[in-house]
Amino acid sequence: MVNLGVIHYAYIIIILIITIIISMKKDVILPCILGIVVIGYIFTGSILIAVQIIYKAIVVSGKEFIEIVVVIALVNAMSSALNDLGADEIIIKPIRKLMINKTISFFVLGITVTLTSWFIWPTPAIVFIGALMVPAAIQSGLPPAWAAVVLCLFGNGVALSSDFVLQAAPSITSKTANLPNALGIIRKCLPFWGVMSIVTITIAFILMRRNKPTDVKVDEAIIEPKKSTQSNLTGKKIMAIATPCAFILDIVFIKKLDFIGSESTALIGGTASIIMIICSILNTNFKTSLSEVTKYVKNGFTFGINIFAPIIIIGAFFFLGSAGSAVDILGNGATGILSDIGVYAASKIPLSKYSVVGIQTAVSTLLGLSGSGFAGLPLVGTLANTFSTTINIDKEQIAAFGQIITIWIGGGTIIPWSVVAAAGICKVEPFDVAKKNIIPVTCGIVATVILALIIL
Structure with a gap:
């Protein structure tokens, strides 16, 4: 049983502040560094160690x-x-x-x-x-x-x-969902994958066609x-x-x-x-x-x-949300802050088909915010296994649904530090790319959630 503490609420507040600053089109390096100090101090109770954690977080992020x-x-x-x-x-x-x-x-x-x-x-x-x-x-x-x-x-x-x-992705999901192999996940993810892909790409294409030529800055x-x-x-x-x-x-x-x-x-x-x-x-x-x-x-x-x-600096703060990297940054006894929040939410909400879809969506979104689509898959599979033993729901379908949402959010579409490879090749700012992706990906997620509510 996971209980939320001061560190979890502080992390949520800092994420909200960072989100607001991003929406104002301002840089978020400063709040990310201060956020690391705050989380480090809450966890250790020492200002000196909290200052050291800034360095540790940046090193872990750099790795x-x-x-x-x-x-x-x-x-x-x-x-x-x-x-x-x-x-x-x-x-x-x-x-x-x-x-x-x-x-x-x-x-x-x-x-x-x-x-x-x-x-x-x-x-x-x-x-x-x-x-x-x-x-x-x-x-x-x-x-x-x-x-x-x-x-x-x-x-x-x-x-x-x-x-x-x-x-690789369906294998991780299937193992933690206690399934014999990945084929079931692959088969059941097809409708979710199709709807998510078609809606997202279609919206992106429409927005691209409406792009004003005067807004384009080409690096010669x-x-x-x-x-x-x-x-x-x-x-x-x-x-x-x-x-x-x-x-x-x-x-x-x-x-x-x-x-x-x-x-x-x-x-x-x-x-x-x-x-x-x-x-x-x-x-x-x-x-x-x-x-x-x-x-x-x-x-x-x-x-x-x-x-x-x-x-690297921005990622240093958000890696605190992942269980593996949180231990490397904060030390022994640390848990993934975002993972804890997801598990806590799942344990407090009465389960039905609709609440399960809502929980899996919310948890997948939270896990995706770490900027690593794969980091959230073990929890997605674990939750699917838990849900299937509690209510009558297709374990493979709910696991496949969670996999699609988690990877689309955290795999490298709307999180600025996860789109850097594409941004670097095209010589544009990662934040500009992430902002253009938000509307198409959000529309795709909404359509996929609606499909899940219908077919699960």
Whole structure:
């Protein structure tokens, strides 16, 4: 039995304050740091330790994000090397033929990211596909911020919430729901996934079509590649063919060897590094490439850190809501504050079909606010198992419903620090992308909740 204490109410109040500040379009670094101090002091009773907790929280948050920072940095470095060589022009030439306007670009980019994400994982898929296809999409008229929206909604939403191929998400949900395998979750999530995806993408598309051209600020560096310093037609053609082939081979290995998450991201990042080195040598020579590769790597990491610096601080506060990271930050005896709130709410509300849907929605939303869609899945599965033993309700359906809501909120669509991969590739602000996603995702969630009330 979970009881709420001062720390839980303080955390809720701070989240509300941060939400209000975000709605006012102001930065939230300051309230996040102060929030960490407040929570740290309440938990420890010591100002000195609370001050130390600021550092610990930022370090924990940095560790959580470092993988994305590195892969973005390496892919950015590879992209610069391909650009200097001129190979990127050859790679995206056939794609440009498909992307004749922003409408077609919206769906071509989205479908490509979805299919790729099913096989390798959304983060590396977004970075890889975005680096190759976003310039062509922007040139066709798709605004950069909306290109980032497409990457997020299709990759972190449509693909990640279903996870039909790698099955990491349904496996976690099914295990904690005490189900024999993930197939039941996959089967029962289809109607929820379909409604959520169709409604969200449709609303996003309508909003994109209504986007005023005067509101679009395009970074010319995205659509205007630098001219190669040396005409090397053979090298261009070699790398234009080798680059997509290398990443297709990565996908084959990822599927064949069952790489999931960090393993697939590592393969993508390592491949990007090798391509960067080869491009540098082909564009200059081995001796000159010694300094060129250093330049690419430094610029890549500068770009990645520039995007992530504020996100790491903001994430540091919200990681207090997750059970695993809360222990790392606050110390032994800490629990996930958001998880506690969810369990408490579930224990205090009388159960019926309607209240179960409401509780699962509320809990999934709270868990998603941590910015990690997967962190909430164990509780989603556990609650589904509890509900099914208390009232007559389909355990697989309610678990699948919770999985869809949790991942769409926390997986990388409306939480600013979880959309940084797409925002970084498109060179726009993460908060701008998250704000554009809020209305489509909210409409999708409402439609999915209505469906759950009907079919459960």
